[in-house]
Structure formats: C-alpha cells, structure tokens
Amino acid sequence: MQKNTRGSLIWLRLTRFTHQSNLLSNDFLKQFDLTTAQFDVLMQISTYEPLTQSELAEKVTVTQGGISRMLARLEKEGLIERKQEWKTKTISLTNKGREKLDSAFEDQLEFQSSFFDECLSEEEQKMLYSLMSRVQKNSEEKKLPKR
C-alpha cells in the first residue's frame, strides 16, 4: 500500500495550495470587508452585467442553489441588485458594490499574482498557466451526470 501515484501527488498540492491561498486571501480581503468568494462573484457580475442568476452560476461554476444564497447575502449588504424581470431575475452591481469592487480590485489581483511571482519566473508562469488551462478544461468536460 501507500504507493501514491504522481497524479495523486499533484492533486494534493493543488488542493492544499488552493485551500491555503483562499485563507490568506480571505484574510487579505478583510480590510475591504469582503471574502474571496464574494470578490469572485462581484468580478464576474461586473464583467458580464446585466445577467441572470443561471448565467452567473455557470460563470462561477456553482449550483443555482449556491448562487441564490450567495446573492442573498450580497443583496443584504447592498452590493448587488436583483430585479424580477419576466420570469428571470436580472443581477447588477449597485453603486456601493461597484465602489467596493474598484477599491479592492488592483490590490487583490496583485495579491493573487504574488503567489506565483514570488517563486516562478515569467516563463514558468506561462508554462503553469498553459498546463492548468488544459487540465481545467479537461475536468470541465467530464461533466457530472446531469448538471
């Protein structure tokens, strides 16, 4: 037993890194009173607004239920608006949401980049991006039975 495969070792590194960087990022974003997940969602809304909940769910790869709860929280905080429009709800940022995102945007992107800048060369980062793009797309294609 205990002969780990290369794949499982890569998988472990990815998992641990993602978890750790999320914690650090949450801690970093505390100054803006945001979480990493919230920042992610606000970014997507800002890029694609106006859009429906299902479209947004697709973008952030979260279930409809998940997005519903997330948006309920963001709405309570006054960062986004939902308008029932036809049988759909249309989502957009409020001014407050846009301001908050703007204030955090540059710092957060810089923060994210620092994880890679600190230990990889430009070339290596390109390599990593290209490898992960393929791996990520591949996983996206392995769809769950009925999502």
Add this chain to the structure above:
Amino acid sequence: MQKNTRGSLIWLRLTRFTHQSNLLSNDFLKQFDLTTAQFDVLMQISTYEPLTQSELAEKVTVTQGGISRMLARLEKEGLIERKQEWKTKTISLTNKGREKLDSAFEDQLEFQSSFFDECLSEEEQKMLYSLMSRVQKNSEEKKLPKR
C-alpha cells in the same frame, strides 16, 4: 479596468479545477459512501496513526475546530476511534475504517490521476508537479499571523 494579470488567471484556473474535481470526486466516492474530505482525512490517519488531533489538523491543513467536527462525523460512522490519553486524544482507524479505505484506495488514486493522465504527457505532469510544489510551499510559508 479589467486587465487581468497572469497570476490572477492562473489562480482562477486552479480554483475552478479544484472545485470541479472535488465535485467529480465526491460523486465518484459516493459508491464507497465517502466524501473527498473524508477520504483525505482517512488517508492521513492511515499513514501516520496513531496521532493526535492537532497533528492531524496540521497534516490536512485544517483548523483544530474543523478536525474536531470532521472526526466527530467519522467516529459516528464508526470509521475511527478517539481515545483520551493524557490531555490529548489519540486517533486511529477502526477495522471498519481500514476496510473502507482499502476498498476505495486504488480506485480513488486512479481516479485522481485520470485528471492529468487524460490531457498531459508524463513530462508535462512532472513539470506541473514541480511547479505546483514550489507554489504550494511558497504559500505555506506565508503563514497567517497566528496559526
């Protein structure tokens, strides 16, 4: 606005992949009546048992509180045992836990590997492992203030 940095793009791929592969893995492990997180914890226990909760928390990079709840669930299922021993609780697998882990082990490692085997060559996998090892170690060093 909206000029994403390379770092933030890598970060997004990593996040999306990890999330997606977790879902798929949960779905896969359903046949063994396990979740990905539980498999991870059982693996670590099996490798290092007997060990204390704090040691385990360290291994799976989860907080003490997190490990406490996780173990409570696993104990309820009869997969692990906790013995108060001195001021510490010592954790070990039960026979049931060991059997369950054994039954899932090979399939799960194969499953994890498939994410990479399907789209990367051997060389590329080595590359990815080496890059991610550096990135992950780097993130581990950026410790949170007081963990």
Add this chain to the structure above:
DNA sequence: AAATATCATTTGAATAGTCAAGTGATAGGG
C-alpha cells in the same frame, strides 16, 4: 491544597457550498 497557567479539544455563529424537492411565473393546449 488552591490558584493559575498552559495546552488540547469542543462549540457557537458564520460563510460557502451540495442535492433535491418546492414555489412562482408564464406559455400553450384543450
């Protein structure tokens, strides 16, 4: 021995997510 410090674990309140069943709005047949 009593008071206090220290370490390990638990627990309350929260975020973030899943799945699956339920609700609301509208469109189309009968």
Add this chain to the structure above:
DNA sequence: CCCTATCACTTGACTATTCAAATGATATTT
C-alpha cells in the same frame, strides 16, 4: 378559462470549513 409543462429561482437538510470563545485536563507556583 383552467391544466399542465417548463423554466428560474428558493429553500431545507446536510457537509465542510473558518474564527474565536469556552471547556477540560494537567502542570506549576505559591
């Protein structure tokens, strides 16, 4: 005009996690 199907969203029950405050168990100091 009601019945039903269908899409979009919500909600209940659950896992998994965080942080921070509380509890337990033992060791030390007076």
